[in-house]
Amino acid sequence: MPNTGDMPVPESPAKTRLTFSEVQVGAGIPRAGKAAGNPYLPEIATIVEIIQETPNIKSFRVRFDDDLLQAAFAFKPGQVGQLGVLGMGEATFAINSSPSERSYVQFSVMQAGEVTIGLHCLNEGDKVGVRAPMGRGFPVEEWKGRNLVYIMGGIGAAALRATILYTLEHREDYGSITILYGARTPVDLTYQYDIAEWESRRDIDAVITVDAPFPGWEGRVGMVPMVLEELAPKPENTIAVCCGPPIMIKFTLQALQRLEFPNEQVYTTLEKRMKCGIGICGRCNVGSKYVCVDGPVFSLAELKELPDEL
Amino acid sequence: MRIGVFVCHCGSNIAGTVDCHAIAERAAELKDVVYTEDVMYTCSEPGQAGIQRAIKEKGLTRVVVASCSPQMHEVTFRRCVEDAGLNPHLFEMANIREHCSWIHDDMPRATEKAYDIIKMAVAKVRTAEPLFPNEVDVNKDVLVIGGGVAGIQTALDLADAGLQVTIVERESTIGGTMARLDKTFPTIDCSACILTPRMVDAAHHQNIAIMAYSEVDRVQGYVGNFVVDIKRRAAMVDWTRCIGCELCVQKCPAHAPDRFNVGLAESKAIYIPFPQAVPKRAVIQTEYCRWFQQGKCRVCSRVCPADAIDYEQKDTYIQRNFGAIVVATGMDVFPWEEYYPQYGGGSIPDVISGLQYERMLNASGPTGGHVHRISNHEEPKNVVFIQCVGSRDESVGRPYCSSVCCMYTAKQAILTRNHCGPETNIFVFYIDIRATGKGYEEFIKRAQTEFNVNYVRGRVSKLYEEHGKVMVRGMDTLLGQQVEIPADLVVLATGTTSAEGAPQLAQALNISYDEFGFFKESHPKLRPVETNTAGVFLAGACQAPKDIPTSVAQASGTASKVLGLLSKDKLKTSPQIAVVDQSRCVSCWKCTDVCPFSAPEKQSQRDGSQKSHIIETVCQGCGICVATCPVNCISLKGFTTDSIIDQIEEALLA
Amino acid sequence: MRFLPEGELAGLLAALSQEAEVWAPARRPNGVVEFQKWEPGTAVELAVLLARQAPKEMVFPQTETYLGYRYLMACPAVRPETPEEAKLELEGEGGEVVAVSPSVSHQLLVVEDVGGSSPTRADVAGVELPGTGARVIFGLRPCDARGFAQMDNVFGGYGGFYFDPYYNARREVTTLVAVACANPRSTCFCRAVGGSPSGTEAVDLLLTEVDGGFGAEAVSERGQRILDYAGFREARAEEEQAVAAAHARAEEAVEAPFELEGVRENLRANFEDARWHDLALRCISCGTCTYVCPSCYCFNINDEMVEGRGERFRCWDNCFNPGYTLETSGHNPRDAKAARFRNRFSHKFWYYPEKYDSLLCSGCGRCIMHCPTRIDIREVIRTMGAPAAELPARAEEE
Amino acid sequence: MSSTQDAIREAAKNALASGRVDYFIGWTQGHTPSEAIPAFIRRPEEVDRLIWSPLCHHNLVTFLKRKMPDPPESRIGVCVKGCDSRTLVALLQEGLVDRERLYVVGIPCAGVIDKRLVDALFTDEVTEIDFEGDLVTARTRMGESKEFALADVLLDQCGGCYSPNPRYADELVGDTLPESQGKPQFPGLEEFEALDSAAKDALLAEAFSTCIRCFACINVCPVCYCWDQCVNRSRRPALVGQKVDTKENTLFQMVHMFHVAGRCPSCGACDRACPVQIPLYLLHRKMNKELYEMLGFMAGMDVDEKPVFQTFRIDDVLGE
Amino acid sequence: MTAQTETRTRPVKVIAIVCNWCSYAGADGAGTARLKQPYNFRVLRVPCTGRIDPLLALKAFQKGADGVLISGCHPGDCHYSEGNYYARRKFELLDRMLPHLGVESQRFKYTWVSASEAARWQSVITEFVGHVQELGPREGRAL
Numbered sequence A: 001m002p003n004t005g006d007m008p009v010p011e012s013p014a015k016t017r018l019t020f021s022e023v024q025v026g027a028g029i030p031r032a033g034k035a036a037g038n039p040y041l042p043e044i045a046t047i048v049e050i051i052q053e054t055p056n057i058k059s060f061r062v063r064f065d066d067d068l069l070q071a072a073f074a075f076k077p078g079q080v081g082q083l084g085v086l087g088m089g090e091a092t093f094a095i096n097s098s099p100s101e102r103s104y105v106q107f108s109v110m111q112a113g114e115v116t117i118g119l120h121c122l123n124e125g126d127k128v129g130v131r132a133p134m135g136r137g138f139p140v141e142e143w144k145g146r147n148l149v150y151i152m153g154g155i156g157a158a159a160l161r162a163t164i165l166y167t168l169e170h171r172e173d174y175g176s177i178t179i180l181y182g183a184r185t186p187v188d189l190t191y192q193y194d195i196a197e198w199e200s201r202r203d204i205d206a207v208i209t210v211d212a213p214f215p216g217w218e219g220r221v222g223m224v225p226m227v228l229e230e231l232a233p234k235p236e237n238t239i240a241v242c243c244g245p246p247i248m249i250k251f252t253l254q255a256l257q258r259l260e261f262p263n264e265q266v267y268t269t270l271e272k273r274m275k276c277g278i279g280i281c282g283r284c285n286v287g288s289k290y291v292c293v294d295g296p297v298f299s300l301a302e303l304k305e306l307p308d309e310l
Numbered sequence B: 001m002r003i004g005v006f007v008c009h010c011g012s013n014i015a016g017t018v019d020c021h022a023i024a025e026r027a028a029e030l031k032d033v034v035y036t037e038d039v040m041y042t043c044s045e046p047g048q049a050g051i052q053r054a055i056k057e058k059g060l061t062r063v064v065v066a067s068c069s070p071q072m073h074e075v076t077f078r079r080c081v082e083d084a085g086l087n088p089h090l091f092e093m094a095n096i097r098e099h100c101s102w103i104h105d106d107m108p109r110a111t112e113k114a115y116d117i118i119k120m121a122v123a124k125v126r127t128a129e130p131l132f133p134n135e136v137d138v139n140k141d142v143l144v145i146g147g148g149v150a151g152i153q154t155a156l157d158l159a160d161a162g163l164q165v166t167i168v169e170r171e172s173t174i175g176g177t178m179a180r181l182d183k184t185f186p187t188i189d190c191s192a193c194i195l196t197p198r199m200v201d202a203a204h205h206q207n208i209a210i211m212a213y214s215e216v217d218r219v220q221g222y223v224g225n226f227v228v229d230i231k232r233r234a235a236m237v238d239w240t241r242c243i244g245c246e247l248c249v250q251k252c253p254a255h256a257p258d259r260f261n262v263g264l265a266e267s268k269a270i271y272i273p274f275p276q277a278v279p280k281r282a283v284i285q286t287e288y289c290r291w292f293q294q295g296k297c298r299v300c301s302r303v304c305p306a307d308a309i310d311y312e313q314k315d316t317y318i319q320r321n322f323g324a325i326v327v328a329t330g331m332d333v334f335p336w337e338e339y340y341p342q343y344g345g346g347s348i349p350d351v352i353s354g355l356q357y358e359r360m361l362n363a364s365g366p367t368g369g370h371v372h373r374i375s376n377h378e379e380p381k382n383v384v385f386i387q388c389v390g391s392r393d394e395s396v397g398r399p400y401c402s403s404v405c406c407m408y409t410a411k412q413a414i415l416t417r418n419h420c421g422p423e424t425n426i427f428v429f430y431i432d433i434r435a436t437g438k439g440y441e442e443f444i445k446r447a448q449t450e451f452n453v454n455y456v457r458g459r460v461s462k463l464y465e466e467h468g469k470v471m472v473r474g475m476d477t478l479l480g481q482q483v484e485i486p487a488d489l490v491v492l493a494t495g496t497t498s499a500e501g502a503p504q505l506a507q508a509l510n511i512s513y514d515e516f517g518f519f520k521e522s523h524p525k526l527r528p529v530e531t532n533t534a535g536v537f538l539a540g541a542c543q544a545p546k547d548i549p550t551s552v553a554q555a556s557g558t559a560s561k562v563l564g565l566l567s568k569d570k571l572k573t574s575p576q577i578a579v580v581d582q583s584r585c586v587s588c589w590k591c592t593d594v595c596p597f598s599a600p601e602k603q604s605q606r607d608g609s610q611k612s613h614i615i616e617t618v619c620q621g622c623g624i625c626v627a628t629c630p631v632n633c634i635s636l637k638g639f640t641t642d643s644i645i646d647q648i649e650e651a652l653l654a
Numbered sequence C: 001m002r003f004l005p006e007g008e009l010a011g012l013l014a015a016l017s018q019e020a021e022v023w024a025p026a027r028r029p030n031g032v033v034e035f036q037k038w039e040p041g042t043a044v045e046l047a048v049l050l051a052r053q054a055p056k057e058m059v060f061p062q063t064e065t066y067l068g069y070r071y072l073m074a075c076p077a078v079r080p081e082t083p084e085e086a087k088l089e090l091e092g093e094g095g096e097v098v099a100v101s102p103s104v105s106h107q108l109l110v111v112e113d114v115g116g117s118s119p120t121r122a123d124v125a126g127v128e129l130p131g132t133g134a135r136v137i138f139g140l141r142p143c144d145a146r147g148f149a150q151m152d153n154v155f156g157g158y159g160g161f162y163f164d165p166y167y168n169a170r171r172e173v174t175t176l177v178a179v180a181c182a183n184p185r186s187t188c189f190c191r192a193v194g195g196s197p198s199g200t201e202a203v204d205l206l207l208t209e210v211d212g213g214f215g216a217e218a219v220s221e222r223g224q225r226i227l228d229y230a231g232f233r234e235a236r237a238e239e240e241q242a243v244a245a246a247h248a249r250a251e252e253a254v255e256a257p258f259e260l261e262g263v264r265e266n267l268r269a270n271f272e273d274a275r276w277h278d279l280a281l282r283c284i285s286c287g288t289c290t291y292v293c294p295s296c297y298c299f300n301i302n303d304e305m306v307e308g309r310g311e312r313f314r315c316w317d318n319c320f321n322p323g324y325t326l327e328t329s330g331h332n333p334r335d336a337k338a339a340r341f342r343n344r345f346s347h348k349f350w351y352y353p354e355k356y357d358s359l360l361c362s363g364c365g366r367c368i369m370h371c372p373t374r375i376d377i378r379e380v381i382r383t384m385g386a387p388a389a390e391l392p393a394r395a396e397e398e
Numbered sequence D: 001m002s003s004t005q006d007a008i009r010e011a012a013k014n015a016l017a018s019g020r021v022d023y024f025i026g027w028t029q030g031h032t033p034s035e036a037i038p039a040f041i042r043r044p045e046e047v048d049r050l051i052w053s054p055l056c057h058h059n060l061v062t063f064l065k066r067k068m069p070d071p072p073e074s075r076i077g078v079c080v081k082g083c084d085s086r087t088l089v090a091l092l093q094e095g096l097v098d099r100e101r102l103y104v105v106g107i108p109c110a111g112v113i114d115k116r117l118v119d120a121l122f123t124d125e126v127t128e129i130d131f132e133g134d135l136v137t138a139r140t141r142m143g144e145s146k147e148f149a150l151a152d153v154l155l156d157q158c159g160g161c162y163s164p165n166p167r168y169a170d171e172l173v174g175d176t177l178p179e180s181q182g183k184p185q186f187p188g189l190e191e192f193e194a195l196d197s198a199a200k201d202a203l204l205a206e207a208f209s210t211c212i213r214c215f216a217c218i219n220v221c222p223v224c225y226c227w228d229q230c231v232n233r234s235r236r237p238a239l240v241g242q243k244v245d246t247k248e249n250t251l252f253q254m255v256h257m258f259h260v261a262g263r264c265p266s267c268g269a270c271d272r273a274c275p276v277q278i279p280l281y282l283l284h285r286k287m288n289k290e291l292y293e294m295l296g297f298m299a300g301m302d303v304d305e306k307p308v309f310q311t312f313r314i315d316d317v318l319g320e
Numbered sequence E: 001m002t003a004q005t006e007t008r009t010r011p012v013k014v015i016a017i018v019c020n021w022c023s024y025a026g027a028d029g030a031g032t033a034r035l036k037q038p039y040n041f042r043v044l045r046v047p048c049t050g051r052i053d054p055l056l057a058l059k060a061f062q063k064g065a066d067g068v069l070i071s072g073c074h075p076g077d078c079h080y081s082e083g084n085y086y087a088r089r090k091f092e093l094l095d096r097m098l099p100h101l102g103v104e105s106q107r108f109k110y111t112w113v114s115a116s117e118a119a120r121w122q123s124v125i126t127e128f129v130g131h132v133q134e135l136g137p138r139e140g141r142a143l
């Protein structure tokens, strides 16, 4: 017999393989609507509104053409979706409308390459393909009763907006809430409409900062990690959630370490190149974890377990 | 994306062969097309207004007009859509007149073709991006390299227009070749009388700085922003003190050949080329100076009333910024001695070059304007001119015509007659006569008739000395017989050649030059004074052999080009240029190799690597680099690879 | 055990091809042996041990278009039809219309499934689709078959993951008739990864070539059905012995160049080890190894316009491809060749096992044979799968 | 032969011991004695692993190009045969490798074996190849053995090699070989050239239909250095479609071919790397023949020359 | 007519890629002079023949063109002074290689037509399309 050591080599995995008949009852396919059973086919949706957030970021509010699907569409804050322009391809974006918003689903798109340029060319009324939701959201249920610190930079706000909106809607379930949001210049701040509201609310702390002085900007100036250290949130019973460009995340995590946040209390979302979005095509792996199904949300403790290949 | 398509009938010019209404209807099916219309005359006032109205009312974001050739109306429509608030580059023209209706007569087939042409234009406009001309600040100072008549003219024109001009002249005085001439054809007016006042004007012009005895060492930057290192050669004389009194020259005990007089006279080791020199400053030619060669003397330093002599002087370098550079380095006289052994190769004293003769004729020249034989100082009885020495002669590598020799020979022949009287026999051996300028042919005629110059058609095969004469043996091809003339003086109409060091200068300036060292204009007909390097212009004989009127005319043309360039505070660059996607550039530098204008440069990146970057103001938008870049990371705005592929696809789709 | 006399082989294949498409190894004009559609007269090539490529393309084509669509514009200036009219027109053309715009837009987007080789979304479960009719892959080796088993995990929804309709539509109608290996190559190491030259994992019917014909053992019901073919007869005892002897001989001929024990842990421990760089020096980062591998399954999804129609397709991809992990910011977590290299082996012996409780290598040795510089997976595992302490400080690559 | 091998080892040892290079690239035996593979030697003690025989077909210049050296700024010693050296010269002409960081050991080469020719003579796996003068002995795993003349199994271009001696090297080992004078030969093309256009198309279509786009040909090509940015992978611009089908595969190969035009000396590395035996060599050699007839140009002959497509002559006699 | 003869006789599709300054203007001139030309070619305008990557011509064949014509300024007349010299080398190689890639040599041509050569444009395009039509459409080719 071959030496298998501690390496289990199952005889035939076929027994665990699903068949079409099983699939029809929906096993393993958590999506509703008529595309059930084929996770590759997009649902067609119509752009109902486009918001120019910054010079290179637009938010798209889309509605599924299938009203039933639109009504049934539910997701967890932090989950993502594949938004596609037919003819150009699909790309991954965080769903950033509130989970309670029933009339549309919002994605914010920064112009980067092929697909995102294609998206930026679209008008209201145009069609897009959507595959959503995907991945694992933030464990907002687990966080109940805790203080929350959101730390975000630039387009990173897109990944946290749904979560922020959710926790604000369920304000009573959480302790103190701090939102620290920074961008390179005031022009690069997304969600101005939210910012205005956050800043006016008394039950949360919203700190908005830009990297360098800017004509007309009277608010705070400084890089996010530095401002974070100034704010110095206490780690006790506090969850820190951060998202932004890689360099910002790097320094923010260091700052949190200095503030003595335990790894279990720090969450972030990973951006990896992804295509299928269902844990098959292979490219978004970090070790054996696939960002599209096991993430994009990870706690720092979970990340530390993974090979250092971010 | 919302595209509008407007199909023009152009009266019956298009509609006669193409069913414009039908294709306008069909174009409505094309992807992203949201509005179509067929119009009688799109370019007319109401036609344009219609387009503008549609842009506003239908929210068009891109426009295609199917009508005539873009060469005809692209500008019109670009302006039209721009006035309606669209970026002018989100417009595309489909040429269904010149390329369709006018060359066909079968309506169904022409209509089909016109539709394809529209599809291609729609495909192209779909990938179009809004383009904006870039603006760069412009330095308005101008550098003129070479202070011959052309350089002086350009400098004066520019200075009069208010620009600051610096003339960098290699010699210690400006003036160039013309300063050495006696009279000029075809008017036979005194060269110095025309030139000297211009030199003085230049010297005194408050907007002109003359840097004589200087050379351009290195040129960096690009149009509007050149950074030039200029080397000031050490004159061993402090020019801020020297007053040009020539005392030193008088007292200097060391002799040197007189370069200004082309060796016809001697000068001193300390030297001022000629009395009207501008600036009139002394220079020590160290190779002849006793102090430098033997370590003793210092006479000049002792006699100088201004205490200007400085034996310790070194070459100095200064850096200046300029917005434009005019090259006016002129031409040199062909070094005939090396190439014509059959003419004695310089060993026969009474065989001289045209320029030497020019000095001899000059009243302030070494002979005081007296024509005599070099060998014995006698007045010559037989003077023979030989044309085309070093011109139109493949065997010496000079296939081109030097363009001035025929004329100056005629001039010199006439002057000879004036100087030597009616007894002297004057012969001119010529191949044929090039007298194309205004009054030139008449001038030649006068030489032949009025001044009794014998024009012999034929080549001189040999010159040799015999019995104190220079025997001229040649062929009179008109008579078909050998001729032999015992000459007293032979003047070679020596051709011209590019200025010494021209190729090196061209390399420093990044401009092209031909195999003879003359600088290449950007386009012989359309851009005759520009070079391929934006902001670098040519004037005078450095571009090709020229006479004074042409040099001056070109110099003024150049000045106007420079003025045009520098009339704005900012340079607007054409937006249809190449750009590099640096994230994909693999630094293979093929683009820098092939670009005729040296637009791509190596740009250092934050990570220490170098990537190609195309200087917007320099790129002319030809796209040669695009077709050369292996990874295709350069895109030519307005003509991207993707847009070409899309058009091909549309053209081929049934 | 049943027995197929040599002369009956063509008959069997002919019989099978009555009911299914039969694919078998055969020579191409240039001499390369590949799985090709069998037609009467095609010479099946069984002497060469391994076809150039594993038959994974039968279930997982290199390029698979799964969605087609086109845009239909109807602009108001000259075409006043309603979206409904346009929709009718399209249906007339036979395309399935899955989206028609609401009245806000004048732009009609029509998505149609391209049909062809892929199941339509309406009836994913319908298995008898064009291009997915029953298939028999004949003459593959046990290691090739194991590749299918390993991909089955990924595409089959094992462990609660997603179920891939395209793969499975083909996989479910594919019957694997393997032929046991007689002369294993020097590159074979199936035994080291739990396989065997006569292994039956994922195999429906196993044939063993002996003098005079093939011993035949059905492994599955499907295989059993094939044995119904009249050309089979009951094996004689000496034939059964010959089969057993052939199995034993082949088993012996396969080396087991490394021990699996501890490999996964050691790969994890050696993740940062500099020896990865040494090993990868010779690699040219091409990806050949992954494309010839029976179990490498990564793919890419792209949209392209083909003849005026948009198509979305997936095509093989691999971790040596630079675009595989390149991120928007330009950052590439696996920019260096060594990192890409490490991923392939780690995936096969660490990541995949962690996720699917199995290995992602059947020991066929194709990656060694076809690698332009003969990178040897056995060597890599022997080196990087060993405890760091047991190896010289900086072992060289050979 | 063995003296050449000793000389290589010696050169490698010196280069390593003196600290001139960080590692040295030569050839060593593969997993069976029927194959040589590239070897990367870091320590002088290890130089005895280096071998030299007609099995050493790999063009090691490949390992000098972008992204190959590890760490990137390594100083590298490398062995080059005649044709390998011409690829190196092509890289040097364009300044794509830094010659300061190289130590190049040149080996005059009398030809290398085309192992595919040997393999084709057996059904079983060839595991051993020996050389005895001009005699080659091949043995299979099961013990079958055959002998043949070296000349019969050489790569077809090796026979009339125009330039067997390295064109560029810091040190030459082994005896220089006589260079064939006169017109270079482009062997093996006659049959292909004689086909009509439809037959050529059919031949290429069949060949390209089997391409799996593994990029072995491009990545192994020493003068293709764009690495991650190869336009064959690019989606913007989308010159080559990502679908793997005959038409796109053909264009894919055309990209490679036209991009190496003027830089490819037909070393054949791509051809030998291709797992599905697409006759890349045939086309590239044909192209080189045309280039030679067109401009008298051969790639990689002279470090100071420019590749033909990055320059021009006004008096090129081309076209009408 | 059978389907087969139909494809054989269908009008061929020719792509003409021309430079803006000379050949496009030359073609314009031909139009202005009402010089009759074949129907089945489509003109694509680029700034300079130096802009045209030979691979674009191959792409056109791959996409189904039956013939490809490249035309620019005469050598020496390039608006950018050097573009057509580079192009000349590239297209010469392409011209020589195409017959070996399964594309008959008459299906490709590179030539020079100046802005003043309207008549030359007419004869070049007419002749070229004629040759291609003689060969007929290309079907089912790899390239």
Ligand SMILES: Cc1cc2nc3c(=O)[nH]c(=O)nc-3n(C[C@H](O)[C@H](O)[C@H](O)COP(=O)(O)OP(=O)(O)OC[C@H]3O[C@@H](n4cnc5c(N)ncnc54)[C@H](O)[C@@H]3O)c2cc1C
Pocket: B145, B146, B147, B148, B149, B150, B151, B168, B169, B170, B171, B173, B174, B175, B176, B177, B178, B181, B183, B184, B185, B186, B214, B215, B216, B328, B329, B330, B331, B332, B333, B354, B355, B358, B404, B408, B411, B496, B499, B500, B501, B505, B539, B540, B541, B542, B546, B547, B548, B549, B551
């Ligand atoms: C013998 C002879 C007789 C002629 N007679 C006539 C005539 O009668 N009528 C007529 O119209 N034309 C005549 N010409 C032609 C006339 O000389 C030229 O047309 C005219 O001089 C051209 O002027 P230019 O300014 O272009 O060049 P130039 O006069 O040659 O001036 C060029 C200047 O640039 C300087 N220079 C060169 N290189 C450099 C450098 N690298 N850096 C800085 N400075 C540099 C030179 O020192 C010189 O001062 C004659 C020419 C010759 C040779």
Ligand SMILES: Cc1cc2nc3c(=O)[nH]c(=O)nc-3n(C[C@H](O)[C@H](O)[C@H](O)COP(=O)(O)OP(=O)(O)OC[C@H]3O[C@@H](n4cnc5c(N)ncnc54)[C@H](O)[C@@H]3O)c2cc1C
Pocket: A080, A089, A090, A091, A092, A093, A094, A095, A107, A108, A109, A110, A111, A112, A113, A114, A115, A116, A117, A155, A158, A159, A270, A271, A272, A273, A274, A275, A296, C323, C325, C326, C327, C328, C329, C330
């Ligand atoms: C979980 C997740 C959530 C994201 N959320 C958002 C969001 O809310 N808003 C937003 O603007 N962007 C978001 N992104 C990034 C977004 O997916 C990429 O910007 C987008 O895919 C770029 O696609 P493209 O076709 O325009 O670029 P391409 O033309 O494909 O390429 C441009 C560059 O982006 C890289 N790239 C392409 N796709 C991805 C990808 N999926 N992930 C990472 N890099 C990629 C390419 O390698 C290339 O370097 C998210 C990414 C992930 C993985």
Ligand code: SF4
Pocket: B577, B578, B594, B595, B596, B597, B598, B599, B600, B614, B618, B619, B620, B621, B622, B623, B624, B625, B626, B636
């Ligand atoms: S487009 Fe022409 S001018 Fe511009 S950089 Fe490229 S080659 Fe130079």
Ligand code: SF4
Pocket: B580, B584, B585, B586, B587, B588, B589, B590, B591, B592, B600, B611, B612, B628, B629, B630, B631, B632, B633, B634
């Ligand atoms: S040719 Fe292309 S890849 Fe090469 S340096 Fe220029 S821009 Fe970069």
Ligand code: SF4
Pocket: C289, C292, C293, C294, C295, C296, C348, C360, C361, C362, C363, C364, C365, C366, C367, C368, C377
């Ligand atoms: S990794 Fe190599 S040996 Fe293992 S199955 Fe794949 S190709 Fe075969």
Ligand code: SF4
Pocket: C282, C283, C284, C285, C286, C287, C288, C289, C290, C320, C370, C371, C372, C373, C374, C375
């Ligand atoms: S291991 Fe071999 S086949 Fe695989 S990528 Fe590296 S060189 Fe290519």
Ligand code: SF4
Pocket: D210, D211, D212, D213, D214, D215, D216, D217, D218, D273, D274, D275, D276, D277, D278
């Ligand atoms: S090596 Fe062969 S199979 Fe691989 S991409 Fe090149 S031609 Fe295709």
Ligand code: SF4
Pocket: B630, B631, D218, D223, D224, D225, D226, D227, D229, D230, D231, D232, D255, D256, D257, D259, D260
């Ligand atoms: S094929 Fe062209 S783009 Fe690709 S690597 Fe080679 S030279 Fe570069």
